[in-house]
Amino acid sequence: MGLLTIGAFAKASRLSPKALRLYDELGLLAPARVDPDSGYRYYVPEQLERARLVAWLRRLGMPLARIREVCDLAEPAGGPEAADDPGTAQAAGGDHPAVHAVRAYWAQVEADTAARRELATFLVDHLSRKDAAMSTRTAPxxxxxxxxxxxxxxxxxxxxxxxxxxxxxxxxxxxxxxxxxxxxxxxxxxxxxxxxxxxxxxxxxxxxxxxxxxxxxxxxxxxxxxxxxxxxxxxxxxxxxxxxxxxxxxxxxxxxxxxxxxxxxxxxxxxxxxxxxxxxxxxxxxxxxxxxxxxxxxxxxxxxxxxxxxxxxxxxxxxxxxxxxxxxxxxxxxxxxxxxxxxxxxxxxxxxxxxxxxxxxxxxxxxxxxxxxxxxxxxxxxx
CATH class of the missing domain: 3.60.40.10 (PPM-type phosphatase domain)
Structure with missing residues (x-):
């Protein structure tokens, strides 16, 4: 299948060209080919699955370094070109290491959120006490x-x-x-x-x-x-x-x-x-x-x-x-x-x-x- 220009790939993956250039620099999503004269980036359709996964994980707020780890775990053996080969594709389901990585990240997010929620509750209560001084004097x-x-x-x-x-x-x-x-x-x-x-x-x-x-x-x-x-x-x-x-x-x-x-x-x-x-x-x-x-x-x-x-x-x-x-x-x-x-x-x-x-x-x-x-x-x- 033919190469996709960075514009076409950006539209298909819902990632901006600016983001694609950044992910290339970070080694997260390298193009399949770079024109030696113009420096223009080209991608193959098989890279869309990884690109979409990157986009979803970014929406979760996952840091780029951790996204790279998850994507590498999700990548079929042999690279993106092996994705359609049933003999090399990894089985989906609860035992997939990428699944564990996403669950671990989200569990940490929820734990951190719970801690911040309690602090936020305290701050709201503290700041809303208009008569705090009087309450302190009258409370046992x-x-x-x-x-x-x-x-x-x-x-x-x-x-x-x-x-x-x-x-x-x-x-x-x-x-x-x-x-x-x-x-x-x-x-x-x-x-x-x-x-x-x-x-x-x-x-x-x-x-x-x-x-x-x-x-x-x-x-x-x-x-x-x-x-x-x-x-x-x-x-x-x-x-x-x-x-x-x-x-x-x-x-x-x-x-x-x-x-x-x-x-x-x-x-x-x-x-x-x-x-x-x-x-x-x-x-x-x-x-x-x-x-x-x-x-x-x-x-x-x-x-x-x-x-x-x-x-x-x-x-x-x-x-x-x-x-x-x-x-x-x-x-x-x-x-x-x-x-x-x-x-x-x-x-x-x-x-x-x-x-x-x-x-x-x-x-x-x-x-x-x-x-x-x-x-x-x-x-x-x-x-």
Whole structure:
């Protein structure tokens, strides 16, 4: 079949000539022939399928570098000219690697959108409070009552977890690798310093961003002594309290839960390979629970990525009297059945008794990993 001019190809593919020239320069969609004298580009009809895929992926907002990866995965063996050969064309369906790539991208978009949605909701609420000052004066003051407990478990020789509960800071870190205990302690220590640094009104997220960056640098300093620093690091799930709100930071597979009005809900998203497969529809939650790679992290504070602000999730939560928060390492959440976890958290009792009960539940299940948890109750202040 004959060659198509760039104008004809642009019309057929719904890509502008300007976009086609850019994609040629980037190696994403090279023309079949370039006139050596005029530099005019020509395409073959078999390239239309790739061009249309590029156009669709651009409408999704996918970056060009990632579009190239998806297109290469979708390309039949032997190049575009093999597309009509049934012997070389890849089978369509759920097992196609290009399908997984698109699902993975969209799952990440939805996760990022969910985090931004919660922040947007907070900002709309914050900016619409015309009588915020008066509300602050008339609303009953709140306080938190909290407790933390960390246990080595019944199998591990050492404890690489850290659990901390203070007047303003709650934190759980689960270290891994040769200096995991030191990495977790370094990250939590950065957040402990916030106890003496009250956050200005409206600046909770700014304070949290700075703390995450400093925690990443602290962990990087600890892991630098390792031959493979990227293989040592820590998860971190922490909350900063200002008297009316809790700012949450999360990276890794430690978790945060909220008990409100008798309903226990998880408010963090695991940053693991298996959770990504669940998000992509490749695994069910039931399959994920017993998957051999369920603890394989895709995000953490470590000597490689450093846990930049773009990797850690941060959000704000308005506190209510009666709320109960649980922060825990996967030594608890991955071992204790969900119904038992819910029963222990919803039971009446002081935080000290609840954390002791949670650790005991993990030990009854064999406690194959370190177990750490923090429980914090939001109450009306007696002052």
């Amino acid at each position: 003051p709140l306080e938190i009552r909290c407790a933390a407990l960390s246990d080595r478990g019944l199998v591990r020789e050492s404890n690489q977890d850290v659990a901390y509960a203070g007047p303003r800071v709650l934190a759980v870190a689960d270290g891994f690798g040769g200096v995991g205990a030191e990495a977790g302690a370094a990250a939590v220590e950065v957040f402990r310093t916030l106890e003496a640094e009250p956050a200005p009104a409206g600046a909770l997220l700014n304070v949290l961003e700075d703390a995450v960056e400093r925690a990443g640098l602290a962990v990087h300093g600890v892991t630098a002594v390792e031959p493979s620093p990227e293989h040592s690091g820590t998860t971190l799930t922490a909350m900063l309290w200002n008297g009316a709100q809790l700012a949450l930071v999360h990276i890794g597979d430690s978790r945060a839960y909220l008990l409100r009005d008798g309903v226990l809900s998880r408010i963090t998203h695991d940053h693991t390979r298996v959770q990504a497969m669940v998000d992509e529809g490749r695994l069910t939650p039931e399959e994920a629970a017993s998957h051999p790679q369920r603890a394989l992290l895709v995000r953490a504070l470590n000597g490689g990525a450093g846990g930049s602000r773009g990797e850690a999730e941060m959000r704000l939560r308005d506190a209510r009297a009666g709320d109960r928060y649980l922060l825990c390492s996967d030594g608890l959440s991955a071992v204790v059945p969900e119904d038992e976890l819910r029963r222990a958290v919803t039971a009446e009792g002081e935080p000290e008794a609840v954390v002791a009960e949670l650790v005991e539940l993990a030990r009854r299940q064999g406690a194959p990993d370190n177990v750490s948890c923090v429980v914090a109750d939001v109450r009306e202040s007696a002052c």
